[in-house]
Amino acid sequence: xxxxxxxxxxxxxxxxxxxxxxxxxxxxPGQIIDAKVDKxxxxxxxxxxxxxxxxxIGVKRVWDPERIIVVFDHDVPPSTIKAAELQKKVRNFVRExxxxxxxxxxxxxxxxxxxLEKGHVKPGELIVGADSHTVTYGALGAFATGVGATDMAxxxxxxxxxxxxxxxxxxxVSGKLQKRVYxxxxxxxIIGMIGAEGANYKAMLFSGQTIRDLGIDGRATIxxxxxxxxxxxxxxxxxxxxxxxxxxxxxxxxxxxxxxEDAEFTKVYEIDASRLEPQVAIPPSVDNVKPVSExxxxxxxxxxxxxxxxxxxxxxxxxxxILKGRRVKDGVRLVIIPGxxxxxxxxxxxxxxxxxxxxxxxxxxxxxxxxxxxxxxxxADDEVCISSANRNFVGRMGSPKSKVYLASPAxxxxxxxxxxxxxxxxxD
Amino acid sequence: MRxxxxxxxYGDNIDTDVIIPGRxxxxxxxxxxxxxxxxxxxxxxxxxxREGVIIVAGRNFGCGSSREEAPVALKHANTKCVIAESFARxxxxxxxxxxxxxxxxxxxxxVSEGDLLSVDLVSGIIENKTRGIKIQAKxxxxxxxxxxxAGGLTRYVRKKLxxx
Numbered sequence: 001x002x003x004x005x006x007x008x009x010x011x012x013x014x015x016x017x018x019x020x021x022x023x024x025x026x027x028x029p030g031q032i033i034d035a036k037v038d039k040x041x042x043x044x045x046x047x048x049x050x051x052x053x054x055x056x057i058g059v060k061r062v063w064d065p066e067r068i069i070v071v072f073d074h075d076v077p078p079s080t081i082k083a084a085e086l087q088k089k090v091r092n093f094v095r096e097x098x099x100x101x102x103x104x105x106x107x108x109x110x111x112x113x114x115x116l117e118k119g120h121v122k123p124g125e126l127i128v129g130a131d132s133h134t135v136t137y138g139a140l141g142a143f144a145t146g147v148g149a150t151d152m153a154x155x156x157x158x159x160x161x162x163x164x165x166x167x168x169x170x171x172x173v174s175g176k177l178q179k180r181v182y183x184x185x186x187x188x189x190i191i192g193m194i195g196a197e198g199a200n201y202k203a204m205l206f207s208g209q210t211i212r213d214l215g216i217d218g219r220a221t222i223x224x225x226x227x228x229x230x231x232x233x234x235x236x237x238x239x240x241x242x243x244x245x246x247x248x249x250x251x252x253x254x255x256x257x258x259x260x261e262d263a264e265f266t267k268v269y270e271i272d273a274s275r276l277e278p279q280v281a282i283p284p285s286v287d288n289v290k291p292v293s294e295x296x297x298x299x300x301x302x303x304x305x306x307x308x309x310x311x312x313x314x315x316x317x318x319x320x321x322i323l324k325g326r327r328v329k330d331g332v333r334l335v336i337i338p339g340x341x342x343x344x345x346x347x348x349x350x351x352x353x354x355x356x357x358x359x360x361x362x363x364x365x366x367x368x369x370x371x372x373x374x375x376x377x378x379x380a381d382d383e384v385c386i387s388s389a390n391r392n393f394v395g396r397m398g399s400p401k402s403k404v405y406l407a408s409p410a411x412x413x414x415x416x417x418x419x420x421x422x423x424x425x426x427x428d
Numbered sequence: 429m430r431x432x433x434x435x436x437x438y439g440d441n442i443d444t445d446v447i448i449p450g451r452x453x454x455x456x457x458x459x460x461x462x463x464x465x466x467x468x469x470x471x472x473x474x475x476x477x478r479e480g481v482i483i484v485a486g487r488n489f490g491c492g493s494s495r496e497e498a499p500v501a502l503k504h505a506n507t508k509c510v511i512a513e514s515f516a517r518x519x520x521x522x523x524x525x526x527x528x529x530x531x532x533x534x535x536x537x538x539v540s541e542g543d544l545l546s547v548d549l550v551s552g553i554i555e556n557k558t559r560g561i562k563i564q565a566k567x568x569x570x571x572x573x574x575x576x577x578a579g580g581l582t583r584y585v586r587k588k589l590x591x592x
Contacts, residue, residue, distance in 0.1 A: 032569075032571060045453055045454075045495075046494065046495070046496075048456060049456065049496055049497070052456075053581075053582055056582040057582050057585050057586055057589075057591070058586060058591050059589065059591075075454070080454060082454040082455075083454050086454060086456070130494060131493075131494055132492065132493050132494040132518055134494075146494040146518055147494060147518065147521065148494050148495070148496035148518060148521060148522035148525060148526075149496040149522075150496060150522070150525040150526060150580070150581045150582060151521055151522070151525060151581065153581075153582065154581055154582075154585045157585060157589070158585065158588075158589070162571060196441050196488055196491055197441070197487055197488040197491070197514065197516075200488065200514065200516060200517060201517050230488065230491060230516055230517065232517055285441055372450040373445070373449060373450040373451050374450055374451050374453075378451075391443075391445065391492060391493075393443045393445040393446060393468070393492060394443075394445065394446050394468045394469065395445055395446060395449045395467075395468045396445045396449075396450070398451075400446075400449075400467070400468050
């Protein structure tokens with residue numbers, strides 16, 4: 001528990017970012033602040049409603065066209081006339097308002113992959129996105145959170161947002177991950193441990209040697225799924241890897257914010273990752289997590305590798321390591337979607353795409369794919385999919401009678417070649 | 429502000445994908461969205477809600493995506509109020525922003541499907557008229573009441589900017 005009035009030197013990273021963004025000397029959990037937003041992001045699916053609400057507010061111009069990023073990813077290329085019309089509407093708005101950063105089809109990819117790799121996220125920033133997985137940007141030490149369309153419209157109109165300062169849960173992770181155990185397995189394990197509501201309204205700070213050892217791709221996976229425990233933000237303190245990654249992508253000045261020494265946290269969890277097995281989240285909830293050894297043998301009809309959770313280069317490499325020289329089992333389709341044009345390009349150059357094609361997988365252009373249940377791999381009644389995405393809710397990927405299991409790209413790849421949920425460590 | 433309706437009862441972790449599946453998000457019209465409200469768990473919900481209902485649910489109502497279509501679909505299906513033990517944070521904000529009344533209260537064992545409920549949104553007092561009992565919900569925070577009283581977030585921002 002927190003004791004009385006605290007000195008300014010004892011704030012954690014979340015509180016320090018919010019204090020900066022709201023112009024306060026210090027803030028504490030529970031306090032409602034009016035904060036200035038550094039960046040705002042929306043995509044093709046949330047954009048149209050944001051625009052309607054923006055018109056309703058009645059402001060003529062957005063607050064700052066250079067701080068708004070629009071990415072098309074949810075239904076690309078559009079699968080219906082209706083979707084094409086909505087995308088046209090967003091495109092027109094981008095033009096009308098002179099929005100500087102617009103990633104149309106073929107120019108970007110999954111918004112949360114693009115935001116990091118194109119240098120739109122810097123440590124210490126406050127970023128809001130009209131998408132729940134905006135929490136991904138905490139991987140670079142930003143306070144980033146998802147909002148609905150009307151909240152986003154208010155941000156476009158005013159450049160500010162009211163926020164309740166969250167309590168912060170700290171996850172101190174130590175121990176070296178075993179071979180073929182990844183960031184995905186770690187975050188699934190954590191969500192299983194605290195539950196789907198375990199961090200509701202709260203911030204999750206991930207720290208410790210295991211987290212520091214992860215690359216930015218793995219860190220993105222961890223922060224991305226913090227929303228599945230209800231978190232307002234998932235965040236990692238910026239280190240030399242963060243600074244290097246950001247400097248390679250933007251020439252803008254960087255002013256990282258880190259927790260003060262002796263910063264306080266509502267609760268600290270200590271986790272030993274050294275004995276962690278590959279994990280699987282069993283439908284229909286993300287917190288129903290078991291080690292793969294307890295789930296093995298369940299037959300699948302589809303595997304899916306991609307998304308804002310696991311569609312980055314390290315993810316495709318992990319899948320390729322298993323798929324190389326092997327074939328996806330007859331009766332199973334494996335859908336692989338690189339997270340962005342950049343990821344796709346690197347994967348081509350490294351020969352990963354060739355490995356996937358020779359294995360009998362179908363590779364689609366960057367976007368959200370079947371994760372959102374709109375196109376490119378939706379499921380029929382009674383079908384089972386193992387997916388590297390983030391949600392296994394009823395009907396998430398198609399028929400309400402289908403089932404989605406969540407796992408790492410390696411576990412998905414191993415399962416696709418065996419035709420049933422398989423421990424990737426069983427494949428040499 | 430008082431609302432009344434028959435209770436429709438659901439469990440914990442009602443996510444936004446069951447409230448309004450992703451494939452319907454291209455339907456922008458609230459009345460079209462309303463036809464698919466709660467389809468993932470209760471395809472009959474739009475019929476049940478026709479005369480006006482109050483949803484009673486467990487923990488973490490509205491978890492998952494940021495889609496504002498979730499509260500919009502419920503509101504336009506004629507949901508008068510959602511009472512849950514707790515709400516996922518984005519749904520909570522969205523509901524207030526678009527004017528779907530919500531309250532936090534635990535009604536386990538105090539409300540059954542079909543009970544007639546009457547809710548005072550300001551005081552947070554919930555009356556189960558079928559059973560003749562009253563339950564106090566957690567009052568909404570002052571800012572939420574301010575936004576609701578303004579008629580939603582767009583009107584609230586218009587006022588703040590001096591546009592009305």
